[in-house]
Amino acid sequence: MPSGFQVVVNELEGPVFATDTGQTLYKWPLEGLRNGYSGEAPGIPACYEEVLTVTAGLMSPYPAGIKLPELDKRKSCVDLWPPVYADEEAEAIGKWTIVERRDGSKQWAYDEQPLYTSIRDMQPGDVLGGTTRSSRGDSPAYRVPISPPPMLPPGFAIKPTAIGRMLTTDLNESVYSFAADTAKSAACTEECLVNWKPVSAPGLAREQGEWTLLERSPGERQWVFRGKPLYTYVLDTDSWSQEGSDIPGWDNVFTQPAPELPASFTAQLTIAGNVLADKNGRTIYRYFCGEDSQDQFNCDHPDETQVYRLAMCGAGDADKCLSYWPYVMAGEEEQSPNRTWQIKNIDPMTGRYVSADDNDAFRVWTYRDRPVYLFGGDKVIGDVNGGGTGEWRGKRNGLRAFWLRDDFMGGIL
Amino acid sequence: MERVSLFTVNFLTLFFLGISVASGQTGKLENRSIGYVMTDLFWSVYQTPSAEECPRGFNDGPREQFEQLFPAHELLSVEETQLKQEIETWHPTTEPDGFEFLEVEGRLSWGLNLDERVDDNDFNHPDGTPGIDNEVYRAVGCIIGFRGPDGVEFIFQNKAILDRRYNRMMIELSGVDDLQNDEEVTVTWYRGMDRLLTDATGQKAMAGGTQRIDYRWGQSLIRESKGKIIDSVLITEPIADLVIPWMNLSVPSIHIFKDARLHLNLSEENANGILAGFADVDTWYYQLIRNDSTHHLSNGQISGISLYKALRRLADAYPDQETGANTAISTSLDIKMTQVFISHDTVGAIASSP
Numbered sequence: 001m002p003s004g005f006q007v008v009v010n011e012l013e014g015p016v017f018a019t020d021t022g023q024t025l026y027k028w029p030l031e032g033l034r035n036g037y038s039g040e041a042p043g044i045p046a047c048y049e050e051v052l053t054v055t056a057g058l059m060s061p062y063p064a065g066i067k068l069p070e071l072d073k074r075k076s077c078v079d080l081w082p083p084v085y086a087d088e089e090a091e092a093i094g095k096w097t098i099v100e101r102r103d104g105s106k107q108w109a110y111d112e113q114p115l116y117t118s119i120r121d122m123q124p125g126d127v128l129g130g131t132t133r134s135s136r137g138d139s140p141a142y143r144v145p146i147s148p149p150p151m152l153p154p155g156f157a158i159k160p161t162a163i164g165r166m167l168t169t170d171l172n173e174s175v176y177s178f179a180a181d182t183a184k185s186a187a188c189t190e191e192c193l194v195n196w197k198p199v200s201a202p203g204l205a206r207e208q209g210e211w212t213l214l215e216r217s218p219g220e221r222q223w224v225f226r227g228k229p230l231y232t233y234v235l236d237t238d239s240w241s242q243e244g245s246d247i248p249g250w251d252n253v254f255t256q257p258a259p260e261l262p263a264s265f266t267a268q269l270t271i272a273g274n275v276l277a278d279k280n281g282r283t284i285y286r287y288f289c290g291e292d293s294q295d296q297f298n299c300d301h302p303d304e305t306q307v308y309r310l311a312m313c314g315a316g317d318a319d320k321c322l323s324y325w326p327y328v329m330a331g332e333e334e335q336s337p338n339r340t341w342q343i344k345n346i347d348p349m350t351g352r353y354v355s356a357d358d359n360d361a362f363r364v365w366t367y368r369d370r371p372v373y374l375f376g377g378d379k380v381i382g383d384v385n386g387g388g389t390g391e392w393r394g395k396r397n398g399l400r401a402f403w404l405r406d407d408f409m410g411g412i413l
Numbered sequence: 414m415e416r417v418s419l420f421t422v423n424f425l426t427l428f429f430l431g432i433s434v435a436s437g438q439t440g441k442l443e444n445r446s447i448g449y450v451m452t453d454l455f456w457s458v459y460q461t462p463s464a465e466e467c468p469r470g471f472n473d474g475p476r477e478q479f480e481q482l483f484p485a486h487e488l489l490s491v492e493e494t495q496l497k498q499e500i501e502t503w504h505p506t507t508e509p510d511g512f513e514f515l516e517v518e519g520r521l522s523w524g525l526n527l528d529e530r531v532d533d534n535d536f537n538h539p540d541g542t543p544g545i546d547n548e549v550y551r552a553v554g555c556i557i558g559f560r561g562p563d564g565v566e567f568i569f570q571n572k573a574i575l576d577r578r579y580n581r582m583m584i585e586l587s588g589v590d591d592l593q594n595d596e597e598v599t600v601t602w603y604r605g606m607d608r609l610l611t612d613a614t615g616q617k618a619m620a621g622g623t624q625r626i627d628y629r630w631g632q633s634l635i636r637e638s639k640g641k642i643i644d645s646v647l648i649t650e651p652i653a654d655l656v657i658p659w660m661n662l663s664v665p666s667i668h669i670f671k672d673a674r675l676h677l678n679l680s681e682e683n684a685n686g687i688l689a690g691f692a693d694v695d696t697w698y699y700q701l702i703r704n705d706s707t708h709h710l711s712n713g714q715i716s717g718i719s720l721y722k723a724l725r726r727l728a729d730a731y732p733d734q735e736t737g738a739n740t741a742i743s744t745s746l747d748i749k750m751t752q753v754f755i756s757h758d759t760v761g762a763i764a765s766s767p
Contacts (some may be wrong), residue, residue: 034708055491061476061711067490138706237578237608271604271630271658272579272665292495311496315504382633388664388703391499401665407630408579409663 002096002108007148010127011259012340012368014158014165016145017110019117022124024145025084027113031141033058038141038296042112045101047077047295056294059138059396068293069307077295081116081129081143084108110146118143120301120369126339128369133160134411138392140290140298150255153201153211153223159240161413162276163404164254167225169232172239172411175199177228179249183212186222186229196250198222199230225253240411259340262365264331267404270382274405278328278374281381285325285373285399287313292396299397300370306351308397312390313373318349324376325386325399327364342366373399441681442589449677449684449750450583450605452618454657455571457523457547457687457745458554459539460561466519467555474558474714475707478512498718502702505721512716514723517554522547524745525689527672528730546743548727549692552720558713565713566705570661575618579660581605582634583624584675584684585755586647592679595642600649600675603755604631604658610753620682620752628759634658640675647677647684655690661704668700669693671731671741677750684750691730691741698724 001007001017005025008018017025028047030039035058040046051074057064068074086098086106099109108115118129130143150158152167156175159166167175176196180187188196201213201221212224223230230253233244245252264279276284289299289308299308314320330343345361347354354361364371375386390398406413441447459466475498479486483494501510522536524547531544538545553559561567574580587599603626610622627634634656640649655673660666673690702710702717710717728739 054487055495060708061474061479062495062707063479063486065487066494069491237606269630270665271633271667272660273630307492308496311492311500312503315500316492316496384665385699388666389503389699392706392708393662393664393703397499408577408660408665412663 002090002093005096008125010125010145011338013127013132013145013160014147014150014256016127016147018124019084023117024121024125024127024129025108025110025115026081026118026130026143027110027115027146028081028141028143029113033141034060034138038294040114043097043099043109043114045083045099045107045114047081047083047114047116048102049076049078051076052293052295055292057292058294058296059292059392062292068291070305073305075297077297080119080297082119084115084117113146115146116143120303131160131368133162135395136411139288139395141296142290142298151209151211153205153208155199156223158255159411161240162258162402163413164257166240167230167253167255168240169199173232174236174239174241174244175225175230175253176233176244176250177225177230177253179251181229183214183224183227183229186214186216188229188231195234195247196231196244197234199232228253238407238410240406240413242405243407259338262330262334262337262341264334268382270384270401272384272409273403273407275382275384276402276404277381279331282374283378283382283384283386284328284402285375285386286367286402287370287373287399288390288395289397290395302346302351302353302371309351312397312399318351321351322348325373326376327362328372328374330363330365332363340368342369344369344371346371367402372402375399442592443754445589446585446587446755447589447592447681448583448585448624448753448755450581450609450618450622450624450753451748452575452609452751453571453749454574454580454659454688454746455561455567456549456553456559457747458550458560458567459519459522459536460554461519464555466517466521467515468518469515470555472515472556472714472716472719473512474711474716475718476711477714478716478718481512499707501718502707505698505718507722507725510716510718510722512719514719515555516723516727517551519554522550522745523687523747524550524743525674525676525687527689527691527743545745546729547689547745548729548742549697549724549744552723552727552742556713556715556720558710558715565709566701566715569705569709570659573659573661575609575616577660578606578608579658579665581607581609581624581627582657583753583755584750586640589642592642592681593645598640598642598647600638600640600647602634602636602652602655603627604634605753605755606631609751618751621754622751623754623756625756625758631658638674642679645679646686647675647679649675651690659700662709664703666700666703667696669696670744675748677748682752684752686748687745688748689743689745692744693731694724694728694740694742697742 004020028040030041055066086108097109098106120128157170178188201223210226214222214229266277267274268277291297313325336342344366345356348362377385384401387401388394394400524545526544527546536545558564558566585601605624606627609618638650638652651672651674655670657668670690677684677686728742731741
């Protein structure tokens with residue numbers, strides 16, 4: 001790693017690369033959208049000083065060339081995503097390379113992807129500009145924080161989810177641990193092995209750090225992580241499953257759990273899995289928004305244009321928004337448990353953050369610095385009637401339920 | 414497919430449940446019970462080869478309507494165009510949108526006489542039976558996306574029934590003495606938990622598979638009704654509110670059918686026919702647009718904005734007590750089911766609280 005950079009650990013994202021002042025580094029990978037591409041091809045910066053004024057028509061059926069909202073306040077790409085410039089003397093090291101911008105200036109790149117910081121990140125360790133969680137098809141071409149490769153033996157992977165960084169095999173099978181096992185002995189034997197398959201270690205495998213080996217029988221070695229032998233569950237029906245954790249004594253394995261939820265929140269059973277809910281059991285939703293501009297700006301944050309959100313939540317009427325999609329209010333005594341779940345003050349009419357001494361402010365819960373919502377159309381506990389509301393199933397200007405368990409949607413967590 | 418070992422998992426599931434597909438036990442009545450799992454489901458659309466039922470053609474979709482509404486879109490803003498249309502889609506009204514909606518004009522329709530009346534605007538069944546109630550057909554029959562064999566909804570909503578475990582509804586007939594004629598049987602709806610047993614293509618469900626009942630996530634979907642079998646046709650009594658989970662593109666959503674009933678031709682391997690009832694209009698509409706974005710709807714020339722107004726206009730049951738406006742619309746769905754062994758094992762009910 002070149003000088004001037006460091007690794008910081010975020011409570012949600014895990015280890016990420018950052019500048020020496022703690023600003024998280026982001027890349028903007030090229031993404032194929034419905035009618036073309038956005039993002040950056042390797043080695044070619046595409047984020048510059050021009051303020052774009054019209055839509056790009058990347059997502060059908062709406063055509064290109066429509067005027068973007070609030071042009072008088074619109075920022076350029078570099079206003080929101082400052083490039084990480086390299087000194088004239090800087091030299092490439094390993095995956096860290098240097099690319100040239102149009103004006104001849106030098107910009108750091110990682111894996112050939114030009115690097116940026118985000119104006120959303122206010123303090124060292126913030127990762128509010130983007131996430132490593134998969135957004136899957138039809139989402140905007142997001143900026144993604146860059147991370148050092150995880151310290152995993154071959155054959156394993158990490159899946160970032162809403163409930164933590166889940167350890168899996170490289171075939172996306174969940175791995176599990178058994179409470180009665182220890183690093184030196186496996187209690188899961190004989191009949192137990194009908195449904196639980198030890199994760200085998202190859203002959204050349206060596207112990208390292210939190211990863212050790214258990215010799216179950218001569219020549220048969222099993223991977224052990226943090227003192228627990230690892231298994232897959234043969235009855236799992238999907239990737240990244242939590243089905244095995246239904247069996248008493250068995251748990252999914254996480255390299256890092258998600259930050260603690262607000263104490264008043266609950267988890268509720270729905271017909272599609274478990275969902276995060278407020279203290280009254282009402283399903284909690286997140287708002288997602290990405291513009292149809294070539295620079296694919298986010299529009300999901302209170303500091304960004306509220307035109308899209310107001311259209312979706314209340315047909316442009318803030319009062320209707322408060323009725324159809326009310327904020328999740330924080331109780332007077334409640335406190336923020338961590339940096340991921342924060343209580344903020346918001347002007348309910350503008351949707352903008354305001355100071356605590358604003359008499360009209362609502363004290364609301366936020367996740368990754370964005371407010372979370374309830375849905376007026378949910379009538380009973382376990383309803384998720386608002387999920388998928390909005391453009392592109394809620395992925396580009398809409399709302400999606402905050403799932404805690406996914407048994408049906410193939411990795412939506 | 415995200416995993417390479419699904420075949421192995423399915424095979425082992427069957428093996429450890431003690432079921433042998435090769436045992437030749439398909440379709441056998443066991444303990445006077447037989448199960449069927451849903452493999453196909455779609456709105457009954459009566460189509461003639463030359464679309465005589467749509468003499469004025471087919472409806473325009475969002476793309477065509479946008480071009481007509483905003484021929485000079487370069488002069489306009491996102492708020493004046495795209496968001497205006499999305500607001501109309503997500504906050505629909507019954508006010509006219511300026512586009513003529515083309516309803517089905519034919520007299521024939523698949524379906525059942527749900528209200529036991531013969532009214533002037535009812536359809537006739539192709540077999541001559543009058544009084545057929547199917548206003549959903551009147552609304553969607555002249556929209557390309559709802560017509561087979563290549564309408565976008567026809568293909569993908571139906572395919573989701575086969576592919577998605579979330580949609581895995583099944584019925585169990587119990588108290589069956591004779592699969593040809595039986596004066597009273599009990600019909601119980603469950604959701605299954607497992608992938609379907611299919612042939613090597615993965616596209617054709619095979620009889621003889623096994624499904625565990627989803628007692629946890631699917632508990633609220635369990636329904637029971639009485640029925641009778643006449644000449645191998647199962648006819649059930651209406652269920653007050655049948656909920657069918659129907660996820661197309663990873664958005665968990667449902668349809669609600671009031672007075673839902675089945676007419677199914679039974680064999681030891683299949684149960685095919687009709688599911689009919691009154692669909693809750695709002696639930697119907699939002700199931701469609703939550704799964705399929707305006708882009709997807711455009712591919713089937715489905716204007717959500719126009720369709721909502723038609724559904725409201727044609728709704729024919731369950732008037733709202735305050736406004737008097739009907740909240741439900743008669744409908745019929747073509748349903749195909751394949752015999753399945755239903756396991757009442759309660760493993761799926763473990764840890765029923767989150």
